[in-house]
Amino acid sequence: MFLHGTCRQNQHGHLEIGGVDALYLAENYGTPLYVYDVALIRERAKSFQQAFTAAGLRAQVAYASKAFSSVAMIQLAQEEGLSLDVVSGGELYTAISAGFPAERIHFHGNNKSREELQMALEYHIGCIVVDNFYEISLIEELCKESGYTVDVLLRITPGVEAHTHDYITTGQEDSKFGFDLNNGQTERAIEQILPSNHIRLLGVHCHIGSQIFDTAGFVLAAEKIFTKLDEWRESYSFISKVLNLGGGFGIRYTEEDEPLPATVYVEKIIEAVKANAERYSFSIPEIWIEPGRSLVGDAGTTLYTVGAQKEVPGTRRYAAVDGGMSDNIRPALYQAKYEAISANRIEEEHNTTVSIAGKCCESGDMLIWDIDLPEVKAGDLLAVFCTGAYGYSMANNYNRIPRPAVVFVEDGEAHLVIKRETYEDIVKLDLPFKTKVKQ
Numbered sequence: 463m464f465l466h467g468t469c470r471q472n473q474h475g476h477l478e479i480g481g482v483d484a485l486y487l488a489e490n491y492g493t494p495l496y497v498y499d500v501a502l503i504r505e506r507a508k509s510f511q512q513a514f515t516a517a518g519l520r521a522q523v524a525y526a527s528k529a530f531s532s533v534a535m536i537q538l539a540q541e542e543g544l545s546l547d548v549v550s551g552g553e554l555y556t557a558i559s560a561g562f563p564a565e566r567i568h569f570h571g572n573n574k575s576r577e578e579l580q581m582a583l584e585y586h587i588g589c590i591v592v593d594n595f596y597e598i599s600l601i602e603e604l605c606k607e608s609g610y611t612v613d614v615l616l617r618i619t620p621g622v623e624a625h626t627h628d629y630i631t632t633g634q635e636d637s638k639f640g641f642d643l644n645n646g647q648t649e650r651a652i653e654q655i656l657p658s659n660h661i662r663l664l665g666v667h668c669h670i671g672s673q674i675f676d677t678a679g680f681v682l683a684a685e686k687i688f689t690k691l692d693e694w695r696e697s698y699s700f701i702s703k704v705l706n707l708g709g710g711f712g713i714r715y716t717e718e719d720e721p722l723p724a725t726v727y728v729e730k731i732i733e734a735v736k737a738n739a740e741r742y743s744f745s746i747p748e749i750w751i752e753p754g755r756s757l758v759g760d761a762g763t764t765l766y767t768v769g770a771q772k773e774v775p776g777t778r779r780y781a782a783v784d785g786g787m788s789d790n791i792r793p794a795l796y797q798a799k800y801e802a803i804s805a806n807r808i809e810e811e812h813n814t815t816v817s818i819a820g821k822c823c824e825s826g827d828m829l830i831w832d833i834d835l836p837e838v839k840a841g842d843l844l845a846v847f848c849t850g851a852y853g854y855s856m857a858n859n860y861n862r863i864p865r866p867a868v869v870f871v872e873d874g875e876a877h878l879v880i881k882r883e884t885y886e887d888i889v890k891l892d893l894p895f896k897t898k899v900k901q
């Protein structure tokens with residue numbers, strides 16, 4: 463068992479997060495409940511930024527808000543001096559509603575609609591990360607109509623795919639995202655953008671994977687990009703002011719995971735960019751990175767109440783909780799692993815093997831297989847760790863289960879930042895059968 467951030471055992475033998483007793487949180491806000499340790503988010507944000515500051519480099523650390531987007535979270539990101547990635551009109555709207563400075567917002571996505579692009583132009587956001595030829599012509603058209611100008615990065619696929627422990631290099635990447643760096647596509651995109659009076663090409667972007675524990679993939683991607691930058695300086699007199707190497711920095715979901723500290727990822731990236739800039743006689747471009755999971759993942763804990771149990775004699779014991787794939791779809795979607803403890807009996811020995819089931823109507827709705835807990839009883843409070851990224855943001859209303867509330871805790875105080883959905887919320891968009899809807 464291991465505890466993240468400010469999680470600890472208090473004098474009552476309960477789990478405490480950010481100085482707040484988990485039982486108090488459950489009683490006050492109900493379960494399931496997402497609890498975010500604000501101090502840990504701040505610490506992570508600072509460590510990504512520190513390495514750049516220490517190197518005296520201009521940089522942007524952009525929070526990939528798809529990991530967890532809410533008004534309060536975006537305001538916290540702003541307080542910590544982060545920039546922001548959005549990938550849809552909804553995420554952009556959330557950022558603007560939170561009062562986030564538009565000039566530090568970057569817009570991603572492989573199929574941005576005309577309306578979404580128009581919105582981005584009207585808000586004068588910092589840059590659009592252009593993904594495909596269709597998008598280039600849409601932006602050009604919209605800018606011509608409205609007179610706007612916009613900065614863009616080109617999203618390229620360098621032919622490096624990074625995975626948890628290793629990476630693979632592919633001549634041509636089979637991905638729905640971006641322009642291939644190796645087959646002339648990127649050059650065609652540059653040729654389309656450079657003559658534009660409306661679109662300014664700031665630089666290039668790549669994102670090579672997620673939950674990455676190694677730095678070799680980032681180093682290789684930087685090398686591949688610089689080789690091309692050298693050619694493009696020659697052929698187009700194009701100099702990339704910005705090099706965005708994406709996100710994907712790994713976190714520790716279970717004891718088996720061994721991610722690097724944030725500073726190490728950044729130091730290696732800086733080292734690689736510096737070395738290549740020197741080798742090709744470029745001044746060092748502004749380095750941007752885009753951590754999502756690694757800023758908020760281990761800061762999030764989900765509290766559940768245990769209900770029914772089922773024994774399959776000689777095989778397994780199931781304990782069901784009051785949530786499941788509706789608030790955390792990652793185990794069902796990609797066999798993600800989590801650790802959990804009994805939040806009300808933390809000091810008791812965790813020595814009884816049990817599997818944690820969700821309450822959704824799917825056999826695959828299992829949160830954790832075979833975990834050691836104290837002999838669980840109905841009413842026990844279960845804390846599942848590291849649910850801060852892609853938990854709430856992927857939450858859904860399967861089985862018409864209302865989405866849980868979200869609470870921020872820091873220095874002994876709790877703040878509700880997203881209300882729990884109600885049954886009224888569940889039916890609020892529904893219309894009665896045979897309603898005449900005005901066309």
Ligand SMILES: *Cc1c(COP(=O)(O)O)cnc(C)c1O
Binds near residue numbers: 672752
């Ligand atoms: C998802 C994504 C990120 C963040 O990924 P994490 O694994 O959460 O760090 C960053 N950049 C882009 C373009 C992404 O699609």
